[in-house]
Amino acid sequence: MKTFVCQSCGQPVFFENTHCTRCGAVLGFLPDQMRLSALVDAGDGIWAAAPPSPSSRARPPGFLGRLFRTRAPEPGPGATRHYRKCLNYAEHDVCNWMVPAESPARFCLACAxxxxxxxxxxxxxxxxxxxxxxxxxxxxxxxxxxxxxxxxxxxxxxxxxxxxxxxxxxxxxxxxxxxxxxxxxxxxxxxxxxxxxxxxxxxxxxxxxxxxxxxFRHEIGHYYWDTLILDGGRLEDFRALFGNEQTDYGEALQRYYEAGPPADWQDRFITPYASAHPWEDWAETWAHYMHMVDTLETAGHFGIEVEWPLPDGSRAVSDPDFDPYDLKDFQLMIEHWLPLTYAINSLNRSMGQQDLYPFVLPQPAIDKMAYIHRTIRAAAKRS
Structure with a gap:
């Protein structure tokens, strides 16, 4: 998840916010620009993205300047486009996404x-x-x-x-x-x-x-198994990694709930439930892939770097300055993910909380995540 700032005053704001807590500006997420924007009321239920103020362009001094590296975007081709609030935003305040004013749709892309x-x-x-x-x-x-x-x-x-x-x-x-x-x-x-x-x-x-x-990430994995694997002609490659999905699903789940996962599940699967059936292995792995890319993007936007001890006594330093959503090299993502989760889990334990990411990734699970990475990039037509 990216970090965002209010265009009106430069206050850091969160993805879920509907109002800036500092200046009170109305906020809305613009899916066509992939940013949370302060809005200007144009009347009759129409809103425009607010232009960046001088304070939102300036980097805060000292620690905050290093922490909040996001700036309010400069006006661009779509900066003066007009929008309406998603109906679930306007009527129920359970959404904060916007719909282009010229669109006949009542709901945003997320609510549709x-x-x-x-x-x-x-x-x-x-x-x-x-x-x-x-x-x-x-x-x-x-x-x-x-x-x-x-x-x-x-x-x-x-x-x-x-x-x-x-x-x-x-x-x-x-x-x-x-x-x-x-x-x-x-x-x-x-x-x-x-x-x-x-x-x-x-x-x-x-x-x-x-x-x-x-x-949500697990269940959408099942949806994309249908569209990318079954309908996408990838069954042979899928079965080579995940197993034969034609195994009776009902019987497999009943066996899992009665007997639990196999004794060696940690050597082959990302979670115990992934061992129940190839469909669940895919969905669990898909969900963890989405956990990883979104968390890495968040860490990168906050400038989080983690030093990692190596077996030879030296220390590696992770570099957060990459876009995990558009990274070709999956291995580089893993190399950043493991030290990041080790560090955050340690911080959680310092506060008496359970681990943020309480999982160990065996190589077969990493190989499956790499396959999902390649499949997604092929579906999105990224080289």
């Missing part, structure tokens, strides 16, 4: 795939939906940065991407709401937006990591 949203008549569901949408916008940001295309259910009624955000309270007692994917339809149980319930589920299922963004 929504098919069912939570029942807003139930207390607390608006807050849960807002948390869900925050995670989904980060997913959408990552897909745009990777150059991956998405077809919605409107564009492809049979296999297009759609999201259903459902609650057990609105379902029949004999029909539990399960988070999952089926032919482009991603269902999220909105209880996952309750931190206490999600943590209970994590402990009950003996998982090391369970977050909303993790769910």
């Amino acid at each position: 795939p929504n098919r069912i949203v939570p029942n807003l008549g139930r207390p607390g569901n608006l807050e849960k939906w807002a948390r869900i949408e925050r995670g989904k916008r980060r997913l959408a940001y990552g897909l745009l940065r990777l150059g991956l295309s998405v077809e919605t259910r409107h564009q492809n009624p049979e296999q297009g991407l759609a999201f259903d955000f459902l609650s057990s309270e609105d379902a029949p007692p004999d029909q539990p709401i399960m988070t999952g994917h089926a032919s482009g339809l991603i269902t999220i149980n909105i209880d996952e937006a309750d931190p206490a319930l999600r943590e209970r589920a994590r402990l009950d299922m003996d998982e090391r990591y369970r977050t909303l963004i993790g769910h």
